[in-house]
Amino acid sequence: MTANPTSDARIREGYAARATEYTELFGEIAQMDAVDREWIGRWADGVEGRILDAGCGPGHWTAFLAERGNEVEGIDLVPDFVATASARFPHVSYRVASLAESGTEPGSLGGILAWYSLIHAAPEELPALLAAARLALRDGGALLLGFFDGADGKPFAHAVTTAHFWSIGGMSGHLERAGFAVIDSEARVQEGRRPHASISAVAV
Template sequence: MNGRHVREDYSARAAEYVEFLGDIEQMDEIDRERIGIWAEGIDGRVLDAGCGPGHWTAFLADRGHDVEGIDLVPEFIAHASTRYPHVPYRVAALERTGIEGGSLGGILAWYSLIHADAEELPALLAGARLLLRPGGRLLLGFFDGVDGEPFAHAVTTAHYWSIEGMTALLEGAGFSVVDSEARVQDGRRPHASISAIAVRSD
């Protein structure tokens, strides 16, 4: 995943992305319930890593969570900061958050790691684990499929992962998987998500 290319590709289509995928009401009710229930068990600060237009960050903030959204794309951060002025947003990457290690209670990475390939993803997951306190929670959303297989995403190349494959990567990064879910809907690529807890920091 070349961060500069991902940023440039999303920047070029930011207005289109915001229009079609930038409102919480455009998200599946199943996902709103999934993320809401996941967040109920978090003690402490939450990071929405790869927050895009900021709707999930605001969704969590409106439910009383201490949450911040970060994204590589300045256009997304500008939109989010204007639309949700009560929520903190800034331009940053998961591997360079500026956040003290072990200080977070939760990280939401909802479709924000889909552009990382098999060589890059383990380091990103390990970095997320280092930001979390022991027992901190991670929730990943991703496309379900053959591990690491690339495909032509609407914006830039993305990768599929199976639940089994992603589970192995999470366990290797110091997480224990709590639960997972998957579904297939007409006209959409297969979806999966995994909830995991940070169980070690070495």
């Protein structure tokens, strides 16, 4: 998800070409790290109000939250993902949209989950996306980001299209400038995977 139509098209086309493969590899909650399931579940338990799963992909995290009792909707740039998610989890709401243009009433959300959905945003695009998240959230609303830990803004050749690393400090700075206060963060390195980081923040 980006604020740039050209970038949006690149991301949409890249994921559409690999939507089936991506869903097979990463589309089930059981395939997700247990630490992430615990972290996201605990975050959602503290959210008051509707949650937007921004960049929901094949819909597994949205369904995970819905099954825990959260009011949640998934959005994604990729129509293939939205169609797949809707077929797999017909009890959950999904639609084609981006964080930059979510169609959400300002201040109406209690939480936004952006789990690895901002990784393809170029450094100059990230502030607009975080500003869009802040606009959609009510005061005190919660944001949870997952991303690749590394040198701030450094690009790398992701399997789908170019992605970027961020450090916890660098991403925290962007969040604070967008109107958030960082509440918690975590990072880890696991063999065979790129370093992971996530940040929990609230709209202030």
